Amino acid sequence: xxxxxxxxxxxxxxxxxxxxxxxxxxxxxxxxxxxxxxxxxxxxxxxxxxxxxxxxxxxxxxxxxxxxxxxxxxxxxxxxxxxxxxxxxxxxxxxxxxxxxxxxxxxxxxxxxxxxxxxxxxxxxxxxxxxxxxxxxxxxxxxxxxxxxxxxxxxxxxxxxxxxxxxxxxxxxxxxxxxxxxxxxxxxxxxxxxxxxxxxxxxxxxxxxxxxxxxxxxxxxxxxxxxxxxxxxxxxxxxxxxxxxxxxxxxxxxxxxxxxxxxxxxxxxxxxxxxxxxxxxxxxxxxxxxxxxxxxx
Amino acid sequence: xxxxxxxxxxxxxxxxxxxxxxxxxxxxxxxxxxxxxxxxxxxxxxxxxxxxxxxxxxxxxxxxxxxxxxxxxxxxxxxxxxxxxxxxxxxxxxxxxxxxxxxxxxxxxxxxxxxxxxxxxxxxxxxxxxxxxxxxxxxxxxxxxxxxxxxxxxxxxxxxxxxxxxxxxxxxxxxxxxxxxxxxxxxxxxxxxxxxxxxxxxxxxxxxxxxxxxxxxxxxxxxxxxxxxxxxxxxxxxxxxxxxxxxxxxxxxxxxxxxxxxxxxxxxxxxxxxxxxxxxxxxxxxxxxxxxxxxxxxxxxxxxxxxxxxxxxxxxxxxxxxxxxxxxxxxxxxxxxxxxxxxxxxxxxxxxxxxxxxxxxxxxxxxxxxxxxxxxxxxxxxxxxxxxxxxxxxxxxxxxxxxxxxxxxxxxxxxx
Numbered sequence: 176x177x178x179x180x181x182x183x184x185x186x187x188x189x190x191x192x193x194x195x196x197x198x199x200x201x202x203x204x205x206x207x208x209x210x211x212x213x214x215x216x217x218x219x220x221x222x223x224x225x226x227x228x229x230x231x232x233x234x235x236x237x238x239x240x241x242x243x244x245x246x247x248x249x250x251x252x253x254x255x256x257x258x259x260x261x262x263x264x265x266x267x268x269x270x271x272x273x274x275x276x277x278x279x280x281x282x283x284x285x286x287x288x289x290x291x292x293x294x295x296x297x298x299x300x301x302x303x304x305x306x307x308x309x310x311x312x313x314x315x316x317x318x319x320x321x322x323x324x325x326x327x328x329x330x331x332x333x334x335x336x337x338x339x340x341x342x343x344x345x346x347x348x349x350x351x352x353x354x355x356x357x358x359x360x361x362x363x364x365x366x367x368x369x370x371x372x373x374x375x376x377x378x379x380x381x382x383x384x385x386x387x388x389x390x391x392x393x394x395x396x397x398x399x400x401x402x403x404x405x406x407x408x409x410x411x412x413x414x415x416x417x418x419x420x421x422x423x424x425x426x427x428x429x430x431x432x433x434x435x436x437x438x439x440x441x442x443x444x445x446x447x448x449x450x451x452x453x454x455x456x457x458x459x460x461x462x463x464x465x466x467x468x469x470x471x472x
Numbered sequence: 473x474x475x476x477x478x479x480x481x482x483x484x485x486x487x488x489x490x491x492x493x494x495x496x497x498x499x500x501x502x503x504x505x506x507x508x509x510x511x512x513x514x515x516x517x518x519x520x521x522x523x524x525x526x527x528x529x530x531x532x533x534x535x536x537x538x539x540x541x542x543x544x545x546x547x548x549x550x551x552x553x554x555x556x557x558x559x560x561x562x563x564x565x566x567x568x569x570x571x572x573x574x575x576x577x578x579x580x581x582x583x584x585x586x587x588x589x590x591x592x593x594x595x596x597x598x599x600x601x602x603x604x605x606x607x608x609x610x611x612x613x614x615x616x617x618x619x620x621x622x623x624x625x626x627x628x629x630x631x632x633x634x635x636x637x638x639x640x641x642x643x644x645x646x647x648x649x650x651x652x653x654x655x656x657x658x659x660x661x662x663x664x665x666x667x668x669x670x671x672x673x674x675x676x677x678x679x680x681x682x683x684x685x686x687x688x689x690x691x692x693x694x695x696x697x698x699x700x701x702x703x704x705x706x707x708x709x710x711x712x713x714x715x716x717x718x719x720x721x722x723x724x725x726x727x728x729x730x731x732x733x734x735x736x737x738x739x740x741x742x743x744x745x746x747x748x749x750x751x752x753x754x755x756x757x758x759x760x761x762x763x764x765x766x767x768x769x770x771x772x773x774x775x776x777x778x779x780x781x782x783x784x785x786x787x788x789x790x791x792x793x794x795x796x797x798x799x800x801x802x803x804x805x806x807x808x809x810x811x812x813x814x815x816x817x818x819x820x821x822x823x824x825x826x827x828x829x830x831x832x833x834x835x836x837x838x839x840x841x842x843x844x845x846x847x848x849x850x851x852x853x854x855x856x857x858x859x860x861x862x863x864x865x866x867x868x869x870x871x872x873x874x875x876x877x878x879x880x881x882x883x884x885x886x887x888x
Contacts, residue, residue: 337560341564345626
């Protein structure tokens, strides 16, 4: 009888037979102890997957609404402001990163190519690396860190101080006013900054490869010109367009819905949204880089 | 029967499993001022946010002019929403814009008016709310009271049909509170909008309210005129209303209506047969003063009247309270009619000598120098008997009111 008392009963089924410690009666398929221990794990995975799918859907709808609203009236002024902020004001950081990336590439590739007696291919190697991969990716990461974090923080603060609700009550669509110009400006600015990055990177490679290490300048620029085709430039620009859309959408989304986060409220939610915006943007830049490259090849 | 402008039918709203609005039924009528009161956390702001669509009910329906909101087409709903303005509790000003940009912002974004016209309309609202000196400043450079007025200017700049005020007077001093309430009532008359307001500024808010809705434990505890609310026999609600009323009228320093009632009952309880009582009902026409001199001067006149009455009549054992926005009732125990008239005469001389310069200063600062108005203060002196209720005394006082004091404008212009 004492042993019987120790047995648990399922909640709501107190009249039914008690089950043994460690889970329901053995079914013959799952061992009772192991099944009860791993079910929370599957529940966690399932919950996470459902949340992720929900978030992807929400981001897709968010992007669609923002993109459609780009073409509404009274957007030009705000888009111009954002192009200035996201594009023009990011040019210094892009120059610096582009210059040093090109210079490092020049150094590394020079000493590698010397071993194979093909220093003449330095211009080709630098220009192709920059135009196809490094230019779009590094530019996108730099802008995500600089302008993307600002987008998430600014929109997050607007959300927390009810300024987004205020826009709604004034009859102004907050997505149209806040998000659409940023997405439009990113789609415009990313390819332009990428082109800038590529140009400065090639000059950086020239500084180390030609000025510092003595490669022939004519050979360098001839190789740059002859090896770069329109297909490479087009591919780089397609990538930067995709990155622009992804970075701006993710950063705006994180800020816009920072009040719905379950890892913090108020100022903390803005901070967490900013961190998430930059981290997710960087990861998605690399993931989408692979996807786009595989389509272009 | 009149169709309500906005109607809540069995509306329930929950947040994280906690029910904030529980099966709410209420009506808001056109061209009225409806005030919502209730303890903190009873869902007053949540209720307002449902009206403008910032929140949607979990259950139940909200009707606009008899039409369910959830069955409206998007364009129809947007059309309704544009007629509603919302004044947020924390103002929600756009903090990266100046005062002028904040006020002009709804016009710039939602209309096709010319730049000059937008600036003209915005400046008109800014001037109305006495914010001209702050026009180029950012919200963070303004005091809480000024921020509230900027938010009010922004809410009114589009001439909305319905304005929702979420605690418009919170954080203001008594004069500013009355100014804002005066402005609300003035603009409501001028533009004919419907006002729905959350406020605890008793008694002033009730002087301007047509209906009161008391939210109580997730539901509607009372819906109707304030006088009816006071007659309710729900002890908790009664206690809540009395706690809001307090003992003193913040603006004038006079007794609150509840405290006045207690004094009056105590006086009658101690009454000896054949004792004579008299009363005087003082009044200024606040609406006319507002039109002529602006909100600040109008409220200053009322404040001065209250303060002088308090000082003058307290010393001889009288007690006073405001019983409407611009009427003060004073009871003179142990004074017959002739004695009371003499007292009021002395009071009127004191008013003319003491207060006129102060009022002139405020008035001239706020009005056009070419415009000139006289300020009339009226009083009705009557004899009362212990059987008279306060309402009856007020009625008699009104019937007897005549001008007792005139503050003449030196320029001798238009007379009000």
